[in-house]
Amino acid sequence: QAKARGRNGYRLYAPSMAGEGVERLRLEALLRRAIEQHEIWLAYQPQVDIESGRLTGVEALVRWNSAELGQVPPARFIPLAEETGFIDQLGAWVLNEACRQMVRWERAGLRVPKMAVNLSGRQFDRGGVAPLVGRALAETGLAPQRLQLEMTESVIMNTGDALQYINDLHGLGVQLAIDDFGTGYSSLAYLQQLPVQTLKIDRSFIKDLAADGASQNAIAIAIIQLGKSMDLSVIAEGVETEEQAAFLLRHGCRRAQGYLYGKPVAAAQLLAQWGVGARRGKGGAAPAQPAV
Numbered sequence: 001q002a003k004a005r006g007r008n009g010y011r012l013y014a015p016s017m018a019g020e021g022v023e024r025l026r027l028e029a030l031l032r033r034a035i036e037q038h039e040i041w042l043a044y045q046p047q048v049d050i051e052s053g054r055l056t057g058v059e060a061l062v063r064w065n066s067a068e069l070g071q072v073p074p075a076r077f078i079p080l081a082e083e084t085g086f087i088d089q090l091g092a093w094v095l096n097e098a099c100r101q102m103v104r105w106e107r108a109g110l111r112v113p114k115m116a117v118n119l120s121g122r123q124f125d126r127g128g129v130a131p132l133v134g135r136a137l138a139e140t141g142l143a144p145q146r147l148q149l150e151m152t153e154s155v156i157m158n159t160g161d162a163l164q165y166i167n168d169l170h171g172l173g174v175q176l177a178i179d180d181f182g183t184g185y186s187s188l189a190y191l192q193q194l195p196v197q198t199l200k201i202d203r204s205f206i207k208d209l210a211a212d213g214a215s216q217n218a219i220a221i222a223i224i225q226l227g228k229s230m231d232l233s234v235i236a237e238g239v240e241t242e243e244q245a246a247f248l249l250r251h252g253c254r255r256a257q258g259y260l261y262g263k264p265v266a267a268a269q270l271l272a273q274w275g276v277g278a279r280r281g282k283g284g285a286a287p288a289q290p291a292v
């Protein structure tokens, strides 16, 4: 950041912009090395059946623990990775690691029904995403129906040939979900053509859920209804309170993800929390399974 201490007038030359440019270059250089430096890892957040509390899946969320910069949030480095093309490498690493982790958990006695992985628009753009997913499945032996790929509405709407790429993915037998649903501009007619199985209600609509009858509930309820009428499964993201969960269940949304059920955690911790003999939910007393 530019200081106002400069001796002459040089600080008048948009120093913060120049500073940002340098910062960006540095970030980019560090990011390029981050995978080989083992600074990139995946956190996993549980997805549950609200009524039974059972684990229905996890979402893989990429983390960067930089030796130089500390924890860098994905909202900062994913856009950079997309702009620089590094997302190709990063996305491939994430897919492989997430699929491998399913196999490791299984060996440790935890069967996670489904792994959700986020895809970025840039990965989509050039048609290489289906072969990439196919390789990750082949290398790890994970059954395709246990992998769910999440794409946002804007990625789908802004990618030429998106329908083709999505059909290619569908052809592999993987599941597809629309992430942050309700925040983009998907046309419902287009949505109907997509071989998608799941809508994820964006957190912004869950955050404001209020007592029955309040107007801020309208969007969440509409998405649940839409899912029902289109025969899609609906999951709510960002569920933080029992009230939100009860509301969702009452309105026919059975699945949720959010801090109420668990924050994104390392693989070993997820095993400790959900593996055999793990203390489950709030009341449970059994000791946690040792991590592997």
Ligand code: C2E
Pocket: 045, 060, 061, 062, 073, 074, 075, 078, 094, 118, 119, 120, 150, 179, 180, 203, 237, 238, 239, 240, 257, 258, 259, 260, 264
């Ligand atoms: P997303 O896919 O919508 O992921 C959900 C985000 O909400 C995550 O943020 C998660 O930590 C956060 N979250 C979950 N439950 C709660 C809750 O109850 N309360 C609150 N306040 N937040 C909650 P995160 O991990 O920072 O990821 C941000 C975004 O970065 C993701 O949004 C996704 O778009 C992107 N991202 C993360 N990992 C990957 C990846 O491997 N590849 C790509 N392309 N994008 C990724």
Ligand code: MG
Pocket: 059, 118, 150, 179
């Ligand atoms: Mg997601």
Ligand code: MG
Pocket: 179, 180, 200, 202, 237
């Ligand atoms: Mg989301």
Ligand code: MG
Pocket: 180, 202, 203, 237
């Ligand atoms: Mg979101």
